[in-house]
Amino acid sequence: MTIDSLDNDNIILATGGYDHTIKLWQTHTGICTRTLQHAESQVNALEITPDRQHLAAASYQHIYMYDLTSNNPNAIVNYEGTSKNVTCVGFQEDGKWMYSGGEDSRARIWDLRSRNNQCPKIFEVQSPINCVALHPNQVELFVGDQNGIIYRWDLRTDNNEQLIPENDAMILDVEISPDSQLMASVNNKGRCYIWSLISGVIDTPTKMIPKQKFEAHTRHTLKCKFSPDSNLLATTSADTTARIWSADHFTLLQELKQTESQRWVWDTAFSADGQYIFTASSDGNARLWNVKTGVMEREYAGHQKAVTSLAFRDAS
């Protein structure tokens, strides 16, 4: 790879938060290249479509879709019909459908292939949904809610199975490792729970076997994310740090801390090779860290208020 070919063109880093804007960044310089307007509410979650053409922003009562290929600062599609905050959003790997979870206690499947959502699917739970994760087999969704229950929702059969890792604790995030071997979940007490997953053949559901539990942080653990090679797990927390754990024994490898200004760390994303990691914090900055050394490499400043979500897509 020559230096000439090293530009930012195919790398997408988007951040959003409470200042009603979404910013796109040039990763190596820290320059904000575009600002998208998200006037009606804060940004709860961001996700880039598999084809890299669009950016979905989960917000209050809506999911807005932005065009990443044009210069239009306004959303081009508005998915509406949810009554409360949409807390998470994600895509099927071919972009056939989109899933979302919200504070209206419903997880939804939005059909993206047809122009008008022909085939919606809905899954209702007892309390507001904080997080939804899609199993790499593309047919099982794991939904975490404020009652502390994780639901395994089979999209083909609509069957579900419940897990309660800890009483009186909210599930704040749930994540499946890309190699489908592990599931991680974090709660508002700072604990992280790990399950081994045994994938079923054809129609048998995935089995979840409790593997480990550890104190990831002393306060709310807000997000957990596996590295693309499934060897690392990153957790972010209200204790103003993000931590990186080895995914085999869950020992602490690195603490990402910037003592001067960093506040709650809300979201995180690994580079495709797992060498670098982005974090988003309430102090209005996103940061890039070297995973091996724990050194902060770049800072992305420009948001007026807390940055609560980021979406990143690396190129290879």
Next chain:
Amino acid sequence: MALYDNKYWLLSHIRNSFISTDDTGMCELVMSGERRDIQTHLKSMEPFPDPESSEDDEDDFESFELQMDMDFKIRERSNTAAQIEKLELARKRSAKMRNIKWEHTQDSATQDVDLFVKKDVSHNKIQQNKTSKLSALIQTHADTPKNPFMEYAKFDGTGQVNIPTKKYKIYLTMLPPQQRNYPMPVCCISSSKVKELIGLILLKFSYNYGTANLKDPNHYGLYITEEDGEVDSDFPCLDYREPISKFGFNCLGLVEHKEGTKSVSFPDDSTTLFTIEEMNRTRTISEKSKADENKQMENDIQAVEDHNRLMEAPLYHSFRAFMLSKVKPKIEVNIGVSGERIEIDPVPQKGSKLLPFKAKAISHPIDSIADCEITDIRTNRTCFRIVYGANSASIPNSNLDSSFSSSTSSSLQYPNTTSYKNYDFESNHVTANDLVQKVKLILELKTSSTRVEYLATKEKKLQKKKSFHIVK
């Protein structure tokens, strides 16, 4: 209505009507303070106070609808118009957006079979640790120093929603002259301070030109600037601690302050930013700008002198000159020039009695003077002319005056307006120059109607001449 014979009520009603119909808020300002005084005053005037009425509305002298608040502002406009505009904008925006509504269909039979296909993950190969593009990019740019102005990025107003922003045209005086012609547009959030705006400008500057030669924002000042990019140095730079919302100007110039001028009060923390090489570069820059500075200084001194001359112009000063005429010998005169009048006094000569006519003093109010100019410069003397409007009364119309007018008025007579006459003088160069300049300055200051008319007719004449030439 019992209220109408209650004088307190009536008085209060009248007062409230005044206050509520006065949009400037002045009535409110004047009247609301004296409520109590009037009440007690009325009480003491009344011989037989009515016990009932005094019980009723003792404290309710204001109408119930009006709330008297203590900050006397101009009444705020309703924000209905703004609201409507906002809705309209939202409507327009949403027209461009595709809306997809959630509709819950009950029949799952319509479901596509291929929508949910289970992917076999047992052979899910995890990609090898190949360096990703991001890592490569970061590693090749590992030496890039952190932009020291990055902390000011959050004051950027571009693309912000729901936050008031201000747009500026910034002229960058540190650029080479040929690049200075166009201002850099900068949009800043309104709540930021001048220093933060400077930081943001430097950040934007560094995107285009790099961070070399840039110093800490404390080393720069924002000056009021003309639309053509000329920095107005008559005003001090905007105070860097003040919020930008305090200043209304939107065309500003960024100027680097020289060492020792402004940096006294703040600690210099920018030293670590620059290597020696960069220091050398800045030095050449500052030398260059020192030349500019000297030039600037000269200009300043010139400006001060001009200003002083302007200020002193209306003060009395007398000059010695010779009055010329075609028919008579030249007479030595004293010309007294002041803000009010021009006096021409013949200097008493030996044997003046022998002259065939008597020279009298002349005085013209400055309002009647139309022009003063140098007509001829010779080796040892300069001729100049004072033109005046003949209609305006020149006080003692001496025979000398009239004799002059007869000789010279023919050339400058215009049918529709005042006729202009002139005196011709000659003197040495310095005196003539000083006098002409002084009179010109006074004329500029006063701009009497005579002068305006004179200039207009002159202009007309010139144009006539021109058109005549063209015809020829």
